[in-house]
Amino acid sequence: xxxxxPVLDDAxxxxxxVAIQIARRESMPLVALLNRPVSEFDQExxxxxxxxxxxxxxxxxxxxxxEVRLASQDLGASLAEVATHVEASIVVVSxxxxxxxxxxxxxxxxxxxxxxxxxxxxxxxxxxxxxCRE
Numbered sequence: 001x002x003x004x005x006p007v008l009d010d011a012x013x014x015x016x017x018v019a020i021q022i023a024r025r026e027s028m029p030l031v032a033l034l035n036r037p038v039s040e041f042d043q044e045x046x047x048x049x050x051x052x053x054x055x056x057x058x059x060x061x062x063x064x065x066x067e068v069r070l071a072s073q074d075l076g077a078s079l080a081e082v083a084t085h086v087e088a089s090i091v092v093v094s095x096x097x098x099x100x101x102x103x104x105x106x107x108x109x110x111x112x113x114x115x116x117x118x119x120x121x122x123x124x125x126x127x128x129x130x131x132c133r134e
Contacts, residue, residue: 003087004031004082006075007053008094015094022090024077029063029085035046035078038070047104057078085117092122 003026005019016032023030032053036046050066057064069078083091093110114121 001026002029002031002086003078004033004086004088004091006035006079006093007049008031012093014124014126015092018122019092020057020062022122023062023064024094026058026089028089029065030057031065031067031088032057032080033067033079033082034071035071035073035075041070056091073119074109074112076109076116079113080116080118088119090120090122091117092124094124 003019003023005015007013007016019030019032022028034046034049036049046068050068053066066112067082079091079093082088091113093113095107095110100101110121110123
């Protein structure tokens with residue numbers, strides 16, 4: 001079984017941190033998905049992202065692979081597709097910061113993933129990765 005996680009271009013990537021913890025604890029491989037719109041990224045920037053991600057995951061001492069999707073397909077559909085292809089056990093995604101009104105609003109991509117995913121989906125709030133048990 002496998003852990004699937006989208007990799008954001010944000011330094012505070014809670015989902016990736018939690019996915020690494022799960023992969024290490026359960027001895028499962030991790031599949032990191034870089035889903036970027038073609039119109040916003042060139043080959044050089046994508047290569048740099050892949051190199052930085054590979055360097056980070058090499059330091060984590062876990063089995064991993066990367067999937068790169070440069071298309072107009074939305075993230076939720078791409079995650080569900082990758083999770084199905086690799087027969088994932090879990091998909092880990094992060095939730096945007098808590099709104100000031102205190103209400104939980106799931107983004108449309110997470111809602112789509114929850115409906116289309118072939119496996120469990122763990123939604124991680126920002127700032128929780130350090131409190132997850134190893």
